[in-house]
Amino acid sequence: MRYQRSSALFSEAKKYIPGGVNSPVRAFKAVGGDPIFIKEAKGAYLYDEDGNYYIDYIASWGPLILGHAHKPVLEAVIEKAKKGTSFGIPTEIETELAKLAVSMVPNIDKIRFVNSGTEACMSAVRLARGYTARDKIIKFAGCYHGHSDSFLIQAGSGAVTFGSPNSPGVTQGTAKDTLLANYNDLDGVKALVKANQGEIAAIIIEPVAGNMGCIIPTDEFIKGLRELCTKEGILLLFDEVMTGFRLGKGGAQEALGVDADIVMFGKVIGGGLPVGAFAARTEIMSHLAPEGPVYQAGTLSGNPLAMSAGLAMLTELNTKPETFISLAEKTEFLHKGIAEVLNEKGIAHQINRFGSMISVHFCDDPVVDFESSAKGNNDTFKNYFHGMLDQGIYLPPSAFESYFLNDAISYSDLAKTIEAVSKVF
Ligand SMILES: Cc1ncc(COP(=O)(O)O)c(C=O)c1O
Numbered sequence: 138m139r140y141q142r143s144s145a146l147f148s149e150a151k152k153y154i155p156g157g158v159n160s161p162v163r164a165f166k167a168v169g170g171d172p173i174f175i176k177e178a179k180g181a182y183l184y185d186e187d188g189n190y191y192i193d194y195i196a197s198w199g200p201l202i203l204g205h206a207h208k209p210v211l212e213a214v215i216e217k218a219k220k221g222t223s224f225g226i227p228t229e230i231e232t233e234l235a236k237l238a239v240s241m242v243p244n245i246d247k248i249r250f251v252n253s254g255t256e257a258c259m260s261a262v263r264l265a266r267g268y269t270a271r272d273k274i275i276k277f278a279g280c281y282h283g284h285s286d287s288f289l290i291q292a293g294s295g296a297v298t299f300g301s302p303n304s305p306g307v308t309q310g311t312a313k314d315t316l317l318a319n320y321n322d323l324d325g326v327k328a329l330v331k332a333n334q335g336e337i338a339a340i341i342i343e344p345v346a347g348n349m350g351c352i353i354p355t356d357e358f359i360k361g362l363r364e365l366c367t368k369e370g371i372l373l374l375f376d377e378v379m380t381g382f383r384l385g386k387g388g389a390q391e392a393l394g395v396d397a398d399i400v401m402f403g404k405v406i407g408g409g410l411p412v413g414a415f416a417a418r419t420e421i422m423s424h425l426a427p428e429g430p431v432y433q434a435g436t437l438s439g440n441p442l443a444m445s446a447g448l449a450m451l452t453e454l455n456t457k458p459e460t461f462i463s464l465a466e467k468t469e470f471l472h473k474g475i476a477e478v479l480n481e482k483g484i485a486h487q488i489n490r491f492g493s494m495i496s497v498h499f500c501d502d503p504v505v506d507f508e509s510s511a512k513g514n515n516d517t518f519k520n521y522f523h524g525m526l527d528q529g530i531y532l533p534p535s536a537f538e539s540y541f542l543n544d545a546i547s548y549s550d551l552a553k554t555i556e557a558v559s560k561v562f
């Protein structure tokens with residue numbers, strides 16, 4: 138592989154953009170070296186500026202479930218763009234997408250579109266606070282809910298990768314209202330609730346975590362959270378920015394059999410364009426402006442291009458639910474193949490998988506929370522990442538991220554990936 142042009146572009150970018158990137162995880166800091174610059178992508182493959190191509194296992198961090206430049210999505214965006222790109226005035230397509238999303242996801246009557254997952258989570262917490270008239274929230278170490286101040290407390294993803302899970306710039310005043318618990322530790326959450334009786338507005342969680350690698354909640358934990366919230370008048374917020382419309386039509390609520398009070402979406406609901414959304418039952422959503430007093434707004438929210446991409450993507454997923462099965466089967470194939478190679482080579486590892494989310498951790502003990510995820514051997518991870526990259530396999534450039542499969546990946550791509558793992562080790 139040659140990366141000269143990408144490296145030159147990165148040097149130029151660093152002169153004008155902090156760190157040369159517009160989102161930190163792209164910078165390869167956790168794995169070393171310069172990031173690759175992408176020229177174009179089609180189906181399962183990324184093509185870089187040096188003429189290399191890669192099987193893509195991040196799919197723009199989740200949304201491109203059907204692969205890059207998927208024809209129905211592209212055509213919908215192109216047709217829509219011909220009619221104007223933004224109006225700041227209502228359009229019919231916003232209701233069409235809202236109607237479809239509400240029909241696919243359990244427990245939601247109404248949905249509000251925003252422009253990112255960060256906005257969705259930030260607004261959902263404000264709504265929960267307004268609805269319950271309480272201030273505090275509980276979040277889990279290693280979970281990432283975007284870069285809004287209240288969430289940058291022991292955050293996962295890029296925040297932990299770059300060593301600032303509690304970011305400077307977040308005031309003590311804000312931080313004191315975010316209480317921290319450990320993933321899969323129900324007793325710890327119960328103790329926090331007891332110590333702050335009547336003060337907790339919401340528990341926010343990635344129902345299947347993807348920002349400390351992929352971490353699966355135990356049944357007892359996730360169902361226990363639901364019971365606790367119902368008993369204590371706390372709203373349970375599922376951050377489905379990764380899991381929504383990926384784990385199935387109904388996302389993690391459906392996959393885990395647990396009802397949330399507010400659900401947040403991102404990425405997938407915009408088919409790869411900048412979108413987020415949050416949704417709940419009418420009783421909760423009616424507290425939102427202009428119906429209710431909780432303010433939330435956005436000049437570009439419900440943008441027609443994003444709505445058309447989202448509508449095309451969700452329509453296809455809704456009419457072809459077998460896609461979710463196909464994705465899960467491919468992910469299982471990859472899991473088994475990688476595990477077989479690593480076992481044969483005697484490499485200590487754990488592989489976590491749920492649906493089409495999967496992560497490989499180089500450690501001995503099960504990875505069930507942030508602490509166990511952080512025990513992974515980062516030197517092995519770096520070698521693995523670069524060894525795979527050099528063979529044309531693009532993995533997330535940090536151990537604190539999940540892979541996201543897209544349905545354009547073929548079994549021969551998966552076999553090539555497994556073969557590449559074998560060559561690395
Ligand atoms: C679970 C989760 N929530 C929220 C976010 C924030 O979304 P965005 O980056 O679109 O602001 C992300 C990813 O970035 C995420 O993975």
Ligand SMILES: N[C@H](C=O)CCC(=O)O
Nearest residue numbers: 160161162198294295348
């Ligand atoms: N883990 C994040 C989202 O899923 C990574 C994307 C980003 O922050 O750029």
